[in-house]
Amino acid sequence: MTTDNIEETLRQYILTEFLSGEKASNLHDDTPLRSSGVLDSVATLRLVAFVEEHFGITVEAHEASVENFESIQSIKAFIESKKN
Amino acid sequence: MDFELSEEQQELQNGAIEFARKALNDDMIRRDHEEIFSHDGWMACAHFGVQGLPVPAEYGGMGLGISEVIAVMEGLGYGGRDQGLLFSLNAHLWTATLPIMFFGTEDQRRKYLPGLSNGELIGANGASEPDAGSDIFAMRMRAEKRGNTYVLNGTKTFVSNAPVAHLFVVYATIDAKLGPMGITGFLVDSNTPGLTVGRKLEKMGLRTSPMSEVVFDDCVIPVENRLGREGRGVAVFECSMEWERGCILANYLGLMRRQLESCIDYARNRKQFGKPIGKFQSVANRIVDMKVRLDACRPLVYRIGQLKQQNKAAVLESSIAKLLVSESLVKSCQDALQIFGGYGYMVEQGIERDLRDALGSTLYSGTSEIQRNIIAKSLGI
Numbered sequence: 001m002t003t004d005n006i007e008e009t010l011r012q013y014i015l016t017e018f019l020s021g022e023k024a025s026n027l028h029d030d031t032p033l034r035s036s037g038v039l040d041s042v043a044t045l046r047l048v049a050f051v052e053e054h055f056g057i058t059v060e061a062h063e064a065s066v067e068n069f070e071s072i073q074s075i076k077a078f079i080e081s082k083k084n
Numbered sequence: 085m086d087f088e089l090s091e092e093q094q095e096l097q098n099g100a101i102e103f104a105r106k107a108l109n110d111d112m113i114r115r116d117h118e119e120i121f122s123h124d125g126w127m128a129c130a131h132f133g134v135q136g137l138p139v140p141a142e143y144g145g146m147g148l149g150i151s152e153v154i155a156v157m158e159g160l161g162y163g164g165r166d167q168g169l170l171f172s173l174n175a176h177l178w179t180a181t182l183p184i185m186f187f188g189t190e191d192q193r194r195k196y197l198p199g200l201s202n203g204e205l206i207g208a209n210g211a212s213e214p215d216a217g218s219d220i221f222a223m224r225m226r227a228e229k230r231g232n233t234y235v236l237n238g239t240k241t242f243v244s245n246a247p248v249a250h251l252f253v254v255y256a257t258i259d260a261k262l263g264p265m266g267i268t269g270f271l272v273d274s275n276t277p278g279l280t281v282g283r284k285l286e287k288m289g290l291r292t293s294p295m296s297e298v299v300f301d302d303c304v305i306p307v308e309n310r311l312g313r314e315g316r317g318v319a320v321f322e323c324s325m326e327w328e329r330g331c332i333l334a335n336y337l338g339l340m341r342r343q344l345e346s347c348i349d350y351a352r353n354r355k356q357f358g359k360p361i362g363k364f365q366s367v368a369n370r371i372v373d374m375k376v377r378l379d380a381c382r383p384l385v386y387r388i389g390q391l392k393q394q395n396k397a398a399v400l401e402s403s404i405a406k407l408l409v410s411e412s413l414v415k416s417c418q419d420a421l422q423i424f425g426g427y428g429y430m431v432e433q434g435i436e437r438d439l440r441d442a443l444g445s446t447l448y449s450g451t452s453e454i455q456r457n458i459i460a461k462s463l464g465i
Contacts, residue, residue: 042318061266
């Protein structure tokens with residue numbers, strides 16, 4: 001999976017599931033998701049489940065942190081670190 | 085979308101109505117007054133198949149689809165007067181049986197689902213805490229991993245079925261620093277050392293459904309009793325709530341229909357000032373409102389069944405249904421009370437008990453305020 005694919009895949013999922021009606025151009029790679037309240041704990045867990053299933057990685061409890069899941073950018077970096 | 089019952093669903097519902105009328109309504113006034121949980125009623129429901137309705141046949145259940153379960157529960161609410169027992173059944177099904185069905189290991193399913201389905205095991209759910217009610221994910225109960233065990237410490241409150249339960253599904257955090265991401269589900273047998281069921285809590289309504297606090301004091305359980313993965317307790321809990329919010333209301337559709345019919349009957353036969361009271365607009369309008377509410381609520385509950393049967397999420401729809409059905413139920417009970425007047429106020433009629441039972445519905449499974457928050461969030465506000 002290419003870098004562009006990871007970011008776009010995440011962007012589309014987040015827009016569809018949590019930001020219905022929002023323009024894609026408003027969701028940047030560095031838009032804060034957790035600290036801004038876009039993703040609450042339930043939404044984060046759904047995103048974690050999606051990431052696990054779609055990218056074939058396992059996210060441990062302590063890894064579902066604000067640090068790793070704060071933005072599309074940070075989620076992408078986390079996915080890549082797990083795959084490597 | 086067609087929400088009319090199929091022939092099979094109608095047959096199931098009719099059977100449930102007949103069963104409930106015969107088996108669940110004895111001695112209601114005394115049992116409500118003395119807060120007596122009906123073990124006979126529980127086992128009768130088990131023999132009828134209620135506790136096993138959604139459980140796959142390989143684990144001892146009937147393997148019914150969710151829409152069929154809703155149809156049966158509506159029938160039980162119509163024919164049955166013991167809303168407390170029905171509430172206990174719902175708590176057992178959606179917060180104990182279902183999480184094991186969806187998140188349990190094969191060993192856990194084989195160990196617990198047969199007993200949960202045949203009436204031998206009564207399930208209870210420990211989530212709320214003294215300082216974590218609506219803010220449920222602020223729970224503080226701890227689960228410390230030690231070798232092949234978890235050690236549980238904390239207190240759960242408002243635990244329905246606790247005084248009679250054999251199995252508890254409880255939620256605790258494996259690391260408070262992780263916040264909600266640390267919450268994990270566990271299965272705890274009632275005879276586990278370190279688990280203490282507190283005194284029964286006396287309630288305003290649903291008095292035949294027992295409730296108490298449960299204290300966990302160095303309660304050691306094997307690692308095999310973890311339910312789902314570490315840190316995924318929120319997903320387990322939310323799944324429970326999604327189903328509970330939709331299905332627990334199915335009984336109330338039946339109750340609202342029964343109330344409507346009895347109010348119509350009363351309004352036709354009770355005469356004041358020389359004519360049936362139904363001829364007075366102020367009475368007729370209340371009955372009309374009861375009918376409108378019932379017809380608005382019914383599709384909302386069955387819609388959840390359809391969505392879950394298609395494996396779709398129903399979080400928003402469950403919240404909408406929970407909000408409208410619970411608040412409609414309370415209003416309809418108040419209308420029934422007003423229509424029956426002084427007789428409605430008397431214990432003998434059962435209407436005051438229905439109202440006391442109904443008031444809890446705007447509180448449990450997430451208060452009306454919480455449902456509004458969920459709906460608002462989904463609207464992006």
